[in-house]
Amino acid sequence: MKISIVRDSETLRYAAEELAKYLHLMDADVSAEVLVSNACGEGITLGLLSDLGLPTDDVDDEMIDDVIDADINALCGYVAGSNERSVLMGVYNYLKSAGCYWVRPGANGEYIPQKSMKEHVFRMRKKADYPFRGQCIEGAVSFEHVYETILWLPKVNMNLFMIEQIIPYNYMNRWYRHTVNTRLDESNEPPYEQYCAYVDEWEKAIKKCGLQFHALGHGALNEPFGIRHMISGQHYDVPEETKKAFALVGGKRELCNSSPFFTQVCMSQDWVRKRIVTWLADYLEEKPYIDFLHFWLADYKNNHCECEDCIQKTPSDWYVQMLNELDAELTTRGNHAKIVFIMYVDTLWPPIVEKLNNPRRFILTTAATTRAPGDTYSDRRCPDGIPAWKRNQHSSPNKGFEQLLSFVDAWKPVFDGPRFLFEYFLYTKHFEDPGYMQFSRNLARDMKHLHLTGFHGVMSDQTQRASFPTGLPNAMQGEFQFDSSADVEAYIDSYMQVSFGTDWQAAKNYLDGITQLFAVDSLAQKTDVTAQDTGAEDDHSKKADIFGNEEAGKSIAQVSAYVDAFADTVTKNLQVSDPCQRESWRILVYHGEYCKRLAGIYVELSKNNAEGATRLLDNMIDYLSEVEPEIHSYFDLVLFAQRIKQIIAGI
Ligand SMILES: [Zn+2]
Numbered sequence: 001m002k003i004s005i006v007r008d009s010e011t012l013r014y015a016a017e018e019l020a021k022y023l024h025l026m027d028a029d030v031s032a033e034v035l036v037s038n039a040c041g042e043g044i045t046l047g048l049l050s051d052l053g054l055p056t057d058d059v060d061d062e063m064i065d066d067v068i069d070a071d072i073n074a075l076c077g078y079v080a081g082s083n084e085r086s087v088l089m090g091v092y093n094y095l096k097s098a099g100c101y102w103v104r105p106g107a108n109g110e111y112i113p114q115k116s117m118k119e120h121v122f123r124m125r126k127k128a129d130y131p132f133r134g135q136c137i138e139g140a141v142s143f144e145h146v147y148e149t150i151l152w153l154p155k156v157n158m159n160l161f162m163i164e165q166i167i168p169y170n171y172m173n174r175w176y177r178h179t180v181n182t183r184l185d186e187s188n189e190p191p192y193e194q195y196c197a198y199v200d201e202w203e204k205a206i207k208k209c210g211l212q213f214h215a216l217g218h219g220a221l222n223e224p225f226g227i228r229h230m231i232s233g234q235h236y237d238v239p240e241e242t243k244k245a246f247a248l249v250g251g252k253r254e255l256c257n258s259s260p261f262f263t264q265v266c267m268s269q270d271w272v273r274k275r276i277v278t279w280l281a282d283y284l285e286e287k288p289y290i291d292f293l294h295f296w297l298a299d300y301k302n303n304h305c306e307c308e309d310c311i312q313k314t315p316s317d318w319y320v321q322m323l324n325e326l327d328a329e330l331t332t333r334g335n336h337a338k339i340v341f342i343m344y345v346d347t348l349w350p351p352i353v354e355k356l357n358n359p360r361r362f363i364l365t366t367a368a369t370t371r372a373p374g375d376t377y378s379d380r381r382c383p384d385g386i387p388a389w390k391r392n393q394h395s396s397p398n399k400g401f402e403q404l405l406s407f408v409d410a411w412k413p414v415f416d417g418p419r420f421l422f423e424y425f426l427y428t429k430h431f432e433d434p435g436y437m438q439f440s441r442n443l444a445r446d447m448k449h450l451h452l453t454g455f456h457g458v459m460s461d462q463t464q465r466a467s468f469p470t471g472l473p474n475a476m477q478g479e480f481q482f483d484s485s486a487d488v489e490a491y492i493d494s495y496m497q498v499s500f501g502t503d504w505q506a507a508k509n510y511l512d513g514i515t516q517l518f519a520v521d522s523l524a525q526k527t528d529v530t531a532q533d534t535g536a537e538d539d540h541s542k543k544a545d546i547f548g549n550e551e552a553g554k555s556i557a558q559v560s561a562y563v564d565a566f567a568d569t570v571t572k573n574l575q576v577s578d579p580c581q582r583e584s585w586r587i588l589v590y591h592g593e594y595c596k597r598l599a600g601i602y603v604e605l606s607k608n609n610a611e612g613a614t615r616l617l618d619n620m621i622d623y624l625s626e627v628e629p630e631i632h633s634y635f636d637l638v639l640f641a642q643r644i645k646q647i648i649a650g651i
């Protein structure tokens with residue numbers, strides 16, 4: 001058969017090659033030849049909606065909106081999209097309709113059934129419910145962890161990836177130096193140039209899939225002044241001349257907390273703003289394939305400049321002034337990249353005097369760092385509105401999502417355009433539900449309620465290693481933002497069927513049982529993510545409910561026997577012939593031991609024995625260090641250790 005691509009672009013060619021590859025894997029009788037052709041008569045044609053004369057009235061912005069239109073009957077027809085990634089996603093939707101699935105990133109996550117495709121019929125026309133659906137690099141991750149994730153995203157209808165910072169050295173470095181692992185050391189850490197080469201390869205993969213490429217964010221603010229953020233705790237030599245650009249805080253112009261990541265600049269100085277704007281515009285010229293440039297201020301609070309000029313306006317006013325200057329510079333240079341600005345810490349408050357001159361250039365994001373346990377998204381606003389802003393006297397408002405929406409309302413006179421949430425679902429929150437089952441259902445529920453918030457999607461700041469025991473929450477995040485009308489339980493059942501095969505119902509029941517026995521509500525985080533990480537949260541009344549919780553302790557104490565009772569089913573299924581399903585069961589071997597050890601820790605906490613829990617955690621980290629080579633693609637030891645230590649410490 002023939003697969004015709006209407007235009008010879010990298011993404012369409014990749015879509016055609018993927019289609020040919022998986023058709024052949026499903027049905028050895030199907031052998032496809034990829035050719036560039038306008039002819040629509042024979043085989044399957046791939047192209048944009050406009051190429052194939054299909055309606056485009058539901059497409060507002062080709063770079064953002066994903067519309068898939070496909071009609072294939074007996075290996076004849078077309079897959080079209082509003083943009084090239086939609087064509088690729090359309091191909092995967094066609095393959096999924098025939099039973100293929102990608103249950104987690106990587107080759108071992110591919111489930112490809114044997115099936116004759118000669119009679120298969122597929123028809124879809126769908127505009128994604130949310131135009132921003134994807135992940136941002138986080139955790140402790142290798143080149144491969146991120147690379148496999150990028151290739152996986154369009155397979156679950158996600159459409160973007162963000163590489164934060166110029167070189168996300170701190171995230172990769174934690175993996176390559178094996179910072180938490182007690183058995184592996186840093187002897188195989190690659191040189192810095194290799195990290196840069198990895199980023200190049202990721203960027204190529206993002207463009208190959210046609211994904212929205214989001215870049216920068218935190219960590220670039222001091223780059224124009226010659227200081228590259230590497231990792232926290234590192235020593236940075238800063239010339240006196242450069243310090244003149246830093247914010248004046250407490251009478252000093254110095255690195256905040258010794259890190260350029262946290263250091264604000266003195267935004268009232270013309271040369272400082274100009275240096276930043278020119279640097280950002282140059283950076284976009286160097287990387288013209290960046291679709292969305294995230295220009296954010298530093299990642300800290302109470303550190304804005306107190307100089308005579310800066311105090312004349314709020315940080316948000318200076319920020320918006322710089323955003324306007326950047327927009328003007330890009331317009332002069334003919335660059336059409338979108339700029340993503342962020343409501344974060346001080347810039348949660350809207351500017352008082354400045355306005356955005358060209359709102360069409362911009363997209364808004366904001367970090368949803370705090371949400372009460374059990375709360376889903378709603379359209380509720382904070383009855384008190386927003387608190388008064390005071391320079392460098394910011395205490396985390398921490399009034400949850402309602403207040404965030406009040407801040408969004410306050411910004412609306414300045415900006416009422418596209419916006420998405422920067423969320424933290426699989427940063428560390430997934431560790432609070434070792435079975436992932438309630439966590440996944442809550443996530444799907446959130447995606448169904450997202451429309452109430454006025455946000456146009458979620459960028460998930462998360463480790464790219466979060467499929468332990470399953471990739472269910474990751475997959476649901478994409479699929480339920482693409483089509484929020486999907487049925488949650490039906491989706492879970494179909495996911496479990498392809499993941500585990502014949503004994504899928506037993507596996508599903510088992511994981512539901514793990515979630516239930518762990519009394520996961522008692523483990524839920526109550527503190528703000530930022531506060532946890534910076535240690536700024538000293539309100540220990542927000543510790544998890546597991547402390548002194550006898551009832552939860554009693555339930556969790558049953559985990560060990562429960563895991564043992566399922567061991568025979570796991571062992572039996574280690575022999576199944578399908579490699580994807582075999583891998584799903586293999587993961588449960590390690591996951592079982594993980595649950596038993598984790599249960600021991602929580603039982604100690606239920607008796608208020610933090611010391612005993614710490615001792616067990618140390619042993620557990622040593623065990624996980626030993627088996628990390630077996631599970632590293634699915635489990636992030638660094639973030640796990642970080643979160644469980646925080647839970648034990650009551651934050
Ligand atoms: Zn200043």
